[in-house]
Amino acid sequence: MVVIGALLALYGPVVPALRDRFGLSEPTAGLALAAQSLGAVVGVVGFHSLHHRIGNRALLASSYLTMLAGTLVFGLIGVWPLMLAAAAVTGLGLGGVDFAISRLFLIGLGSRGPALVNVAHGCFGLGTVLAPAVIAAAGPAHYGPVFVALGLLSLIPLACVRGIRARPTPAELSPAAPAGDRRTGERRLPVVLAGFVALYLLHFAVQSGIGSWEPTHLHALGHSMTSATAATSAYWLAMTAGRFLVAPLARRWSPATIVTVSCALMTVSVLLVMLPGPTPWAYAAAGLCIGPIFPNGLNWLNRSAPASGSAMAYVIAAAMLGSVAFPPALGAAIEEYGVGALPVLLSGLCLATVAISMTLALAGRLRGPRQQTAVRRPATQPPQATPTTTTAGSTTATQEKGAS
Template structure:
C-alpha cells in the first residue's frame, strides 16, 4: 500500500487564526534567525588563522572556539527544554537572541583567549535555545505543513553556513571581530518580531504532522523508540560532519587538486541547502517515514559510489542532497510517534550536536586504522546503520489502523 494513501487517512489539524503559532512576519524573522545561527557556527573555522595570530594559539587550542560553541549549544538545548512551557515562547526566544548577541560581541572584543572561549560558550547557549525553540515550535505550529516548514527553516541555516565563510573570505580573517559584532547587532531587530509568536504553543497531537497516526508503538517501548531516534540523529549528523571534514582530504588523496577538493566540498554544503528547499513541496504529499527512507538509501548508495575516484566529487554532492531532509523531517515524525514525550525533541536535537562533536575524533581514529581512501566506505557503513534504524522505526511506529 503506497504511503500517500496512509497520509490521506489522517485528518490533518490545520492551525486556525486562534491557534496559529507564528504570524507571517514572525515566520520570516525565524528564517532570518536560522541564517544567523548558521553563519555564526560557520564563522569560527575560517577565522582560526586570525585567532592563532592574535592569541598565539596552537591549532588544537584554536579549535576549542567551535568546541565551546557546541558545548554551549547542547547546554542551551537542555536548559531551554526545562523552561519550555514555563517561561513562554517569546521569553525563551528573546533570551536566546540576547545571549547569542552578547556572546558574539564578547567574542569579538575578548582581550584574551579564555575570555573568548567563555564568550563562545555564551553564544552557543543562545544558539542552542534558538535551534531548539524554533525547531520545536515549527514541528507543532503548522499542522500538516510542519514538515515542509521545518525543511524551509533549516534550509536557511545552510544559507547562513555558506554566507559566513564567504564573508570571511571577502573581508579577510583578520577582520573577524567586525563580522562577529555585525552578527551580534543583526540579532537585535529580531526581538521586535517576537510579538508575532504565540506565547503558548499547542501540544503535538495525533496526526498533526500529516504522517504517522498515533503515538503507540507496536509492541515496542517508548524508550526504545526514542533511543533509536537518538541513534539516527547521532549517526546522520556524524556522516554530515564526517563528509564536510574529510571530503577535501579524501579527494586530494585520490588525485584531485586542493582547489578542486575545496570546491567540491562547498558544493556538498550547497546541495544540503538546496535539498531542504526541494523537499518542502514533497513533504506535503509524502509522510516523513518515506522521505527519510529514501534519503538514507540514497545517501548509502552515494557514499558507496564516492569510493570510485572518478565519481567521488559528484557522489559527495549526492550525499549532501539526500542527507538534507533527515534532520528537519525526523522531528514531526518523532512528535507523532511520541506525542506525550515532551523532552523527545530536546533529546534528538542535543544528540545531533553531540554527533557533530564526536564524529571528528571517532572517524579520525577509524581512518588511522584503515587509511584515508576508506573514508567513503566507513561513512557508507554508518549510513547503512541509519537505514536500518529508519526501517526499525517504521515498524515500531506504524499505525494500528488497518490499511484501506
C-alpha cells in the same frame, strides 16, 4: 536560522587567524567550535526545561539575547580564555533558537508545519554556505567584525517576538488519547526515542564527517586544495538545496518515507565516493540526500512522540553531540589507517542509519492507527476543533486525524 547556521560554519575558516593571533596549535584553535557546539547541547536541554515556565516568547527572546552577548564578546574581546567562554555562551543561545523554532513550527503551524520546518532548516543551510564566503571576502583576520555583525543580526528576530503567543507552550498541551493508548505509547516511547537519538547521532556523524574531511580526502586523491574546498562548498550547498526541494513533498509523502529514502540514497552516494572518478560529485549527491533527514526526522518524531514532550530536545541534542564527537574520531581513524579509510567508515555509519530508519518505519506500521500517540490539544479547550497556535496573527486548527 540563517544566523545560527552561519555561526556553526564560521569557526572553521577563522582557525588560521586564531592560531596566528594567539600562538595556538591547530587543535587548540579549533576548541572554539567545540565550545560552541557543547554549549548548544546544554542550551537545547536547558531551554527545554525552562520552556513551560517562561513561555514561547520569553524563550526565544532570551535565546537571542544570549546568542547576541556571546558573539559580541567573542568578536570584541581579544583574550583567548574569555573567547572560549563566549563561544560556549553563543552555543547556549544557538541551541535555544534551533530547538524553539523547530518545535514551535511543528506545534503551531498545523498542516503547514512539515513543509515550513524544511524551509526553516533550508535557511539554516544558507547560513552555513554564506558564512565561509563572507570570511573569504573579508579575510580571516577580520573575523571580529563578522561575529559582531552576526550578533547584531539577531536583533531582527528579537524585534519580532511580540508576534509569538506566550501560551500555550507545547508542555501545556495535554493528550487526548484513551488511557489504554496513552499507556501503550508511554511504554513504547523509550524505544522509539532511542531509535531517533541513534538516527540523529549517526546521520550527523556522516554530515559533519564529510564536511570536516572531504577536502583532505580529495586532496589525497590528487585534487588541488582550491578545487577540494570548492567541492566541499558544493556539498553544503547541495545539502541546503535538498531541504528546499523536499519542502513541497512534505505534505504529500510521509516523513518516514522521506527519511528512509534519503538515508538509502545517502548510503548509495557515499559508496560511490570509493570510486576515484566521481568522488566530488558523489559527495555533493550525499549532501543533497542528507539535507531532508533533519527536518523530516523531526516531523516523523512528532508523529511518533509528539513535540509537546521532551523527545525533540533529546534528539536535537543528540544531533549536536554527533557533530562534535565524530569528526575527531574519524580524524583519529584516518591518522591510523590513512585517508582512504574515510569512505569505508562513512559507509558503515550510513548503513546503520538505513537499518535504524527502516526499523522505526516498520515499527510504526505494526503499531497501527489505534496505537498511534494522540494529537496533543490544549488542556483548557474541548476536544473538538481545538486551535493550536504560536503566532499572534494566525490560529490554525489542530492537525487532522492521522497527524499524530
